[in-house]
Amino acid sequence: MAMKPKVYVLDPYHKDAIALLRSTDWIDLILWDDSRKADWQKDAVGVMLRSDTRLTGSDFRLAAAAGNKLRVVVKQGVGVDNIDLAAAAAAGVAVHNTPALNSESVAEFSLALALSLSRRVTEIDRRVRQGEKVARSRVLGLSLFRKTVGVVGMGNIGRIAARKWIGACESRVLAYDPVAPRGVWDREQIPHTRVGSLEELLREADVVTLHVPLLDSTRGMIGGRELACMKDRSILINASRGGIVDERALLEELRRKRIWGAVLDAVEVEPPTLEAYGDFLELDNVIITPHIGASTIENQSNSGLAVVRTLLAVLEGKDDVPGKLV
Structure with missing residues (x-):
């Protein structure tokens, strides 16, 4: 046999x-x-x-x-x-x-992360659990309603993410992808403006959401220079791959608190540990999760x-x- x-x-x-x-x-x-x-x-x-x-x-x-x-x-x-x-x-x-x-789940999670950070959900939850009396006037959140969202990567996840931002927050969507064919979202009637450079997107977006694979061309694509281009009180989302964001440069930017913060479901050391990310986790303007964007039942x-x-x-x-x- x-x-x-x-x-x-x-x-x-x-x-x-x-x-x-x-x-x-x-x-x-x-x-x-x-x-x-x-x-x-x-x-x-x-x-x-x-x-x-x-x-x-x-x-x-x-x-x-x-x-x-x-x-x-x-x-x-x-x-x-x-x-x-x-x-x-x-x-x-x-x-x-x-x-x-995985596209639907990851796009959904990236939106959930951004809203959790903008409304300071995890920060306030931690303070309540520690027994602190939280004064509402001292924990004002940031509304993302009708803000500009920059989608980096126009593949399946980026496309669904754009739709969710438009549907949930009536967002103005900017899109950037150096390799996606012209008109890739037009046939699906997704309202957006396609920009010609990453820098242009970073300068205009209130939220920057990354949906690109980890390639030689995308490794470190968000570094110190790119972070400096981002608007004051903007939010960075990385639910794609660790290595796309220069984490050392991001840590310095988060410490300055010029941007509102960052949400990271993808980091270079996975799963994230206290040893590797203790400096990040001391900050209230960052949320780190262990690459669970696709983790729904x-x-x-x-x-x-x-x-x-x-x-x-x-x-x-x-x-x-x-x-x-x-």
Whole structure:
């Protein structure tokens, strides 16, 4: 009898995704809490992962040395900076992601973060929990109604974020993306002004929300010079990837309290620790969360199921499986 292909799930997935895998009787399933996971390179035919695990060139070389059994890697979400794509291509391994599925949740969370900061929700909550009597006249928030929102990155998340800002706050939207085709939002009738430079957006926006992947061209794109361009009492949102914002420069800007503050769901050290971000967390004008923009019950179920269906389709030899990167 032919051996069943071994599928390794390297990171925790939603129970619905695991149920679908368990119901697939032609695979041998190894989950993240199984001791065999440590040696997955020896016999994995398919691999599922999230952002918690990195697949390096060494991993792909070990898999190839074991007989080149590995056929496909599927990552939940859009970002694949934790996978060495060049090494995967060299080893003949297909890499897929799940584009667009996280967009609604991430856009929703970026809006929630900005409103929480502007109305000082987390700051006031902490003070109440500490037993402080809070004088309302001393904790005035900042209204974002009909303010200008600058969306950096005009992909799926940026598009949905723009719609949410318009619907929730009647925002004027500026958009910047050096590679998106001309008129990319026009067919969806999203009212916006597309600017020709990041600097122009930063100088006009009351809220700057980042929705770009981490690439050589975007690493450090918001540094000291860019932060200095931002308006007084403006808000910076990074719900995309750590590394896009120069965190040292941001810390200095937050300490000056010229801008209203920053909300960060993506930082360079993930998950964020007190050791790495203690200086940030001493400040009231910053909110840091551990990259949970996509973490809703609904999204984790849908995304996990999409990963499983993608992996199974590749192993079944189907053509035109969505999300292929390599």
